[in-house]
Amino acid sequence: MTTDPAVLYAKLKEFFGFDAFKGDQEAIIHNLLDGKDTFVLMPTGGGKSLCFQLPALVMPGTAIVISPLIALMKNQVDVIRGFVEEQNGIAHFLNSSLNKAQIQEVRKDLLSGVTKLLYVAPESLTKEENVGLLREVNISFYAVDEAHCISEWGHDFRPEYRRIRDMVRTIGRAPIIALTATATPKVQNDIQKNLGIMDATVFKSSFNRPNLCYEVRDKVDPEKDIIRYIKQNPGKSGIIYCLSRKKVEEIANLLNINGIKVLPYHAGLDARTRAENQDRFLMEDVDVIVATIAFGMGIDKPDVRFVIHYDIPKSIEGYYQETGRAGRDGENAECITYYSYKDILKLEKFMQGKPVSEQEIGRQLLMETVAYAETNQCRRKMLLNYFGEDYPKDNCGMCDNCLNPKPTFDGRKEMCLVIRLIKSLPEHFKIEHLSMVLSGHSNAMIKSYKHDSLPLFGAGKDHSEKFWSVVIHQGLLLHLLDKEIETYGLLYVTDKGEKFYEDPYEIRLVEDRIFLGKGSDDEDDEDLANDKAAMKGGGGDATLFSMLKSLRKDMSRKLNLQPWIIFGDPALEDMSIQYPITFEELHNCQGVGEGKARKYGKEFIELIHRYVEENDITRPEDFVVKSAPTKSANKIYIIQSVDRRLSLEDIADARGMDLDELLDEIEVIVSSGTKLDLNYYIRQVIDDDVVEDIYEYFKSEATSDSVEDAMKILGPDYEEFEIRLVRIKFLCEIAS
Ligand code: ADP
Ligand code: MG
DSSP states (O other): OOOOHHHHHHHIIIIIOOSSOOTTHHHHHHHHHTTOOEEEEOOTTSOHHHHHHHHHHHSSSEEEEEOSOHHHHHHHHHHHHHHSTTOGGGEEEESTTOOHHHHHHHHHHHHHTOOOEEEEOHHHHTSHHHHHHHHTSOEEEEEETTGGGGOTTSSSOOGGGGGHHHHHHHHOOOOEEEEESOOOHHHHHHHHHHHTOTTOEEEEOOOOOTTEEEEEEEOSSHHHHHHHHHHHSTTOEEEEEOSSHHHHHHHHHHHHHTTOOEEEEOTTSOHHHHHHHHHHHHTTSSSEEEEOTTSOTTOOOTTEEEEEESSOOSSHHHHHHHHTTSOTTSSOEEEEEEEOHHHHHHHHHHHTTSOHHHHHHHHHHHHHHHHHHHOOSOHHHHHHHHTTOOOOOSOOSSBHHHHSOOOEEEOHHHHHHHHHHHHHOSSOOOHHHHHHHHHTOOOHHHHHTTGGGSTTTTTTTTSOHHHHHHHHHHHHHTTSEEEOTTTTTOEEEOHHHHHHHHSOOOOEEEOOOOOOOOOOOOSOHHHHHHHHHHHOSSOSOHHHHHHHHHHHHHHHHHHTOOHHHHOOHHHHHHHHHHOOOSHHHHHTSTTOOHHHHHHHHHHHHHHHHHHHHHTTOOOSOSSOOOOOOOOOHHHHHHHHHHHTTOOHHHHHHHTTOOHHHHHHHHHHHHHTTOOOOOHHHHHHHSOHHHHHHHHHIIIIIOSSOOHHHHHHHHOTTSOHHHHHHHHHHHHHHTOO
């Protein structure tokens, strides 16, 4: 069916109120009207719906729209009905949410021919009664929305999508238009093959989003970093994605405590709360939403200024979709991802319960994300390359790597070695395999292929496996290498690569970034405390540190207390980093309980305040992250039981711990500033003289609160258990 362009424009205006088509819309629609199969790759928000809605309205018959999102169907249908007011029956949807009467109505409208668009969930399409009905209907074309759901290599595989082709055959062939916003070359191929539309006209818009700035940050204290970021960007709308519901709740809670208006969103909330939270975000009642990836599908908020990934996404597709929700209005927006390899290991662990083939796919998608996160190359180039698109410039100016370019080296020798290895092998292999061979590492697979006895095994052992995988990734970006489509991930040398190999020229390669991130621990505060301890050291203000130390010395003389009892070195060090100038801020420094802050803190705060003013120091944080109260059930139980004067044995029994473990817990409680009065128990189990000896040691002799040192100096007459108990008493009475 050929249609006069003028007619199409008139309909565009009449039905949708638009004056012009966006991007490829017009060409796509003409192609479909001509009865040709059509494949549309267009980023989210590009205007895919119109590509089937408009032709459906002008063509004779009914268009079948297959879409996975039941929730969105009603909305889409309402939109169409809004355009074409006089006819309610013009668009319908068919899914499991309809009752009998509603189905009857759909049936009537379909058979009488008033319905131009029928939205169907894929599982409804396969129901026999529906198939029977649709066989009687004159079908204009089939639209497969979110077509990446067909491929296991897409990020949202739905097995029902695999049956679409058979259903189309049964119901009656008509042109097919498939649409998706994310598809790697592999997924594109899967879609066309599965739908039987290898000859479809392909319309591929650029996936480049020039107004989005991409950044990957080391995951060190991400909570604080996020709070700082939001406080520096007041009033801006943003989404924070986390992988687990628990994390969503935790982060939302933490941000709230720190005075940021946020709401959580995840599938564990009831439907009403979810809808309400989403609305309040859309209505700008709150600026920030913390969500799992359940949030955002079909959301069209144009002015989202930042998308933060607290956890690394499981695939680049997911990442691209989620970051794609930023900056739809075309104004600049930031996409920040926190990365640590620990998170990757965690994700891999989660996969272990899945079928092997799924694991294999999941792992590969994840490895692509790792490569993306760790690269020192232009992120835009890498993203676009992933979706089969070339980015022509070397520096995009809008990603962390381009804004801070890293030194490069001439990598022609290294690239030639990679190519030589690939060419020397009769079969094709994946990146990991090749980089292991080059760096001289072996595993079961390498042994089974006897690749550990290849002449090139270990030919690049001066470099790590990681280094070689980076070289290979850059070979992909330069199109010297490519991945096979059918057997995803196996590498081959392109024509360009062959030419390069024959006559090598200079290529500039960069080494990867090193990340130190801690990763997210869902565990208790002990872990947090450990992490904090691990990341300290250095970075402080040395002048301030020594001033704080001499203040401590003065005070220790005045109070006749050992310096460490006032504040330990880690506390002073943290102060020289945080510059606390209020009690609250001081209390948030490492090893500073509330009691200590109040007892000894005044002079320290005053000193720091003066120092900051005199030296005109911009404090790195003009806020301090307040932490959510610890929710550990054990700790609460212990505190309450000690209040009730239960014996430690009973407490330990009740919680299934031994006494040592209980003391560990108690020490954590005390070191975070909570006082416990254990005298009732100590009196019962330790001789008064012994208590006094140990107490006196800590008060006058000790140079730190180390239990080990105490045992050495006090000698074998005192048991570790006694020392630990008295130390706790001492810390509660004097040192906190
Ligand atoms: P996609 O499905 O590609 O993510 P949609 O079809 O939902 O995108 O369209 C995104 C937005 O673009 C919608 O708000 C839609 O009304 C708008 N839009 C689509 N086509 C046009 C056009 N020709 N002119 C102006 N706006 C358009
Ligand atoms: Mg869409």
